[in-house]
Amino acid sequence: MNTDLAIAILMGVGAIGPGLAIGLIGSSGLQAIGRNPEAAGKVQTSMILSIAFAEAIAIYLLVVALILKFV
Amino acid sequence: MSAGLHISLNAETLFHLGSLPISNSMFTSTIASLLILSFGFLVKISLDQKTIRPTGLQNLAEWIVESFLNFINSVTGDLKKSQIFLPSLATFFIFIVLNNWLGLLPIVGSVGLKIPQESKVESIQQLETTPIDSAHEVAEPVKHEKETFVKEEKHEKFVPVFRPGTADLNTTIALALTSVFLIQFFGFKFLKLSYLNKFFNFSSPVNFYVGILELISEFAKIISFAFRLFGNIFAGEVLLVVITYLTKVLMPIPFYGLEIFVGFIQALVFTMLSLVFYNMATAKSH
Numbered sequence: 138m139n140t141d142l143a144i145a146i147l148m149g150v151g152a153i154g155p156g157l158a159i160g161l162i163g164s165s166g167l168q169a170i171g172r173n174p175e176a177a178g179k180v181q182t183s184m185i186l187s188i189a190f191a192e193a194i195a196i197y198l199l200v201v202a203l204i205l206k207f208v
Numbered sequence: 209m210s211a212g213l214h215i216s217l218n219a220e221t222l223f224h225l226g227s228l229p230i231s232n233s234m235f236t237s238t239i240a241s242l243l244i245l246s247f248g249f250l251v252k253i254s255l256d257q258k259t260i261r262p263t264g265l266q267n268l269a270e271w272i273v274e275s276f277l278n279f280i281n282s283v284t285g286d287l288k289k290s291q292i293f294l295p296s297l298a299t300f301f302i303f304i305v306l307n308n309w310l311g312l313l314p315i316v317g318s319v320g321l322k323i324p325q326e327s328k329v330e331s332i333q334q335l336e337t338t339p340i341d342s343a344h345e346v347a348e349p350v351k352h353e354k355e356t357f358v359k360e361e362k363h364e365k366f367v368p369v370f371r372p373g374t375a376d377l378n379t380t381i382a383l384a385l386t387s388v389f390l391i392q393f394f395g396f397k398f399l400k401l402s403y404l405n406k407f408f409n410f411s412s413p414v415n416f417y418v419g420i421l422e423l424i425s426e427f428a429k430i431i432s433f434a435f436r437l438f439g440n441i442f443a444g445e446v447l448l449v450v451i452t453y454l455t456k457v458l459m460p461i462p463f464y465g466l467e468i469f470v471g472f473i474q475a476l477v478f479t480m481l482s483l484v485f486y487n488m489a490t491a492k493s494h
Contacts, residue, residue: 178282186484189477193432196439203442207217 144202155195162187213453215446219376220367222321236316237373240306273298283480284487289398293486296390300383301479304374308441308471311372312464317445320368375442377434384433387482388426395489403489429485433478440474 166184170177219231251269256262262270276298280290310316373379395403407423409415444467451460 182283182480182484185477186480189436189481190432193436196436196443199443200435200439203217203439203446207215 140205144205147198147205148202151198152195155191158191158194159188162191213449214366214368215449217442219371219378220323220365222367222369231376231378232367232369232371233373233376233379236310236370237307237379239370240303240310240373244302244306276301280483283483289487289490293394293483297479297483297486300387300482301475304383304437304478305472305475307373307379308475309468310370311375311441311445312448312467312471313370316370316372317368317449319370320366322364323367324364372441372445374437375445377438380434380438381430383437383478384430387433387478387485388430390482391426391429391485391489394486398490399492406489433481437474437478440470444470 162184166180166187169180173180219233221229221231222235223230251265254265256266273294277290277294280293280297281287284290284293374383392403395406407419409419448460448463448467451463
């Protein structure tokens with residue numbers, strides 16, 4: 138059975154969520170730094186951590202797409 | 209996939225040590241470990257206790273250790289804790305970043321051997337030609353009343369000799385298991401048995417439920433560590449192979465830059481997440 142369409146839809150639609158999430162996290166992180174430049178170090182650490190969590194969701198989708206394509 | 213493009217999700221075995229199959233990613237990560245060990249050995253034999261100001265290799269090693277210690281200290285705030293966390297976190301970072309970057313060398317993934325493979329192929333009429341990158345037997349459905357016969361067919365499979373260690377799910381699962389095990393180890397070491405109060409908390413029903421969720425999230429950490437690192441590095445490999453296959457010159461250059469960046473960031477994220485989880489597990493509860 139041809140799964141190419143499923144793979145394309147999987148990655149295309151699935152990347153909406155993490156993309157929005159990373160954008161929102163970045164925006165709130167930048168606002169926090171703008172309001173309180175002294176706490177920039179702590180805010181930056183938490184922001185990078187949250188972005189890593191959000192991006193991991195997109196990576197799960199990518200792994201499923203790769204498995205569909207190559208196995 | 210068209211002929212000439214070789215991508216395989218699992219690492220192919222190169223040879224067998226007794227009955228243990230050695231895969232190409234195991235081989236490459238052993239090479240990376242040997243590089244790190246030889247660097248450490250070189251620093252050790254060039255250590256000079258007499259001079260106040262270190263020079264050369266000792267200076268480089270001291271700079272590396274000091275950067276890690278400052279970074280860990282900025283998150284934990286406790287110097288004694290940082291010194292206890294330092295060896296495992298620095299090892300994670302250096303091992304992962306070296307394995308990721310080794311995947312960008314020109315010979316990794318392209319230089320390989322043709323290893324003859326035997327596979328049983330059910331074919332109806334003609335000789336079954338399996339594609340080069342297929343690692344599984346291909347079975348054709350019976351279309352008419354002719355009886356199928358099983359043929360033993362030898363064909364050669366292209367096996368690359370080197371493959372980045374972290375592009376293999378086995379390596380990343382091992383790293384994730386090590387990291388989560390160390391979280392529990394540090395939790396028990398710092399908080400003794402009251403660390404279990406995090407998971408089994410009988411003071412109120414809500415806290416009990418939260419404890420169960422924390423237990424489940426420990427297992428989710430293993431999965432997420434493993435797949436984040438594997439997905440990023442393997443997808444980078446696939447991206448480079450496909451781009452090089454489509455446009456032979458010039459276009460792969462920005463993607464190589466992206467892969468250098470991604471390799472560094474993934475090592476940093478793994479280390480930072482481990483550090484934050486260590487810190488949360490050893491935080492003295494209120």
